[in-house]
Amino acid sequence: MNNFYRSIFAGVFLLLSAGSALADNNNFNSLLWMQSSAEYKANTIQAYNTALRNIDAALGNRKWTAAKEQIAHYSSLPPAIVMDIDETVLDNSPYMGKVVFEGGEWNAVTWNEWVALQSATAVPGAVEFIKAMRDKNVKVIFISNRECRKAGNPASGFCQEAGTIANLAKVGVAGVLPEDVLLLGEEEGWTSEKKSRREYISKKYRIVMLFGDDLGDFLPDVKSNITPQERDRLVSENKNNWGKKWFMLPNPTYGSWINILHDPKSQYIMKY
Numbered sequence: 001m002n003n004f005y006r007s008i009f010a011g012v013f014l015l016l017s018a019g020s021a022l023a024d025n026n027n028f029n030s031l032l033w034m035q036s037s038a039e040y041k042a043n044t045i046q047a048y049n050t051a052l053r054n055i056d057a058a059l060g061n062r063k064w065t066a067a068k069e070q071i072a073h074y075s076s077l078p079p080a081i082v083m084d085i086d087e088t089v090l091d092n093s094p095y096m097g098k099v100v101f102e103g104g105e106w107n108a109v110t111w112n113e114w115v116a117l118q119s120a121t122a123v124p125g126a127v128e129f130i131k132a133m134r135d136k137n138v139k140v141i142f143i144s145n146r147e148c149r150k151a152g153n154p155a156s157g158f159c160q161e162a163g164t165i166a167n168l169a170k171v172g173v174a175g176v177l178p179e180d181v182l183l184l185g186e187e188e189g190w191t192s193e194k195k196s197r198r199e200y201i202s203k204k205y206r207i208v209m210l211f212g213d214d215l216g217d218f219l220p221d222v223k224s225n226i227t228p229q230e231r232d233r234l235v236s237e238n239k240n241n242w243g244k245k246w247f248m249l250p251n252p253t254y255g256s257w258i259n260i261l262h263d264p265k266s267q268y269i270m271k272y
């Protein structure tokens with residue numbers, strides 16, 4: 001190989017190795033942290049312990065609501081908490097583990113296979129917290145972007161609701177009613193944007209706390225066409241809600257935090 005080709009090969013090799021070092025689908029460390037670190041577990045337990053300490057104040061104050069969608073005449077409604085499911089109550093990291101090892105990406109077919117297995121374990125602290133809510137007669141309602149397509153909708157007949165309820169029962173959350181699990185596509189207008197489902201619940205219940213791993217579990221219009229700076233600003237504007245009415249579970253492996261970023265994602269890395 002002459003020097004000319006050698007330098008081309010070296011250049012290509014450098015580009016490739018730089019590319020893989022900055023690969024935007026490298027979930028290895030994120031997943032390692034979620035599955036093996038004591039720090040992840042401490043974070044989730046911290047969120048649920050904090051919520052438990054605040055629930056009596058929430059229940060005792062009839063003006064207290066956690067939902068922006070909750071507008072008029074809610075003080076006499078029964079209290080409810082609204083929880084996301086994936087990476088909030090159920091831990092799907094083994095699915096992500098398969099994706100990492102096989103070098104693929106999330107896709108609807110393999111995800112549905114995973115959901116059908118009903119093998120997700122519980123996020124630490126979640127089951128105990130839900131039991132405590134039930135003991136206090138607080139309604140627990142789930143808003144998830146797992147899918148359910150009813151008759152008349154595209155892909156009608158496809159519904160992950162029964163499998164999800166069975167998986168919840170397996171981890172110790174028994175007796176969840178289908179009407180308390182609001183899935184993507186289950187009703188007209190129930191898109192991945194959860195605002196319409198929070199509105200729906202807010203007509204029947206006073207939503208006292210929200211739980212999720214994605215900013216979209218708390219606020220509308222934060223999952224696309226938005227910059228990280230705008231999302232940061234929203235977090236600051238709502239700073240009094242965090243740890244009081246809103247409880248964020250950590251998820252470095254997926255979510256709208258990364259979906260909103262443009263390629264190359266290395267442009268978002270700050271360095272001195």
Ligand SMILES: [Mg+2]
Pocket residue numbers: 084085086087088212213214
């Ligand atoms: Mg989630």
